[in-house]
Amino acid sequence: MTPRTDAARFISETAVGTRVVVRTTIDDGYTDALGYLRSRDDTACVVETRHGLVTLALDDVVAAKEVPPPPARRAPRHPLG
DSSP states (O other): OOOOHHHHHHHHHOOOOOOEEEEETTTTTTEEEEEEEEOSSSSEEEEEEETEEEEEEEEEEEEEEEOOOOOOOOOOOOOOO
16 A cells, blocks of 8 residues: 555544644645644545644645644743842
């Protein structure tokens, strides 16, 4: 099986709401979408990233996996005074 088939299968079997990273091909290489899987069908999936919703064609997906939750935010720095 090719990685593309495995990645598309992973997306089709993963629960909506799971945090994922999805790598897709672009004109000059690859790009990653990191966020929450919001929907999917037979041809595409939608990932909610920090910058908004991204629709990714499954034919362009070369890798995908579940990732852990983001780290907790750091406490704000307070100036010494």
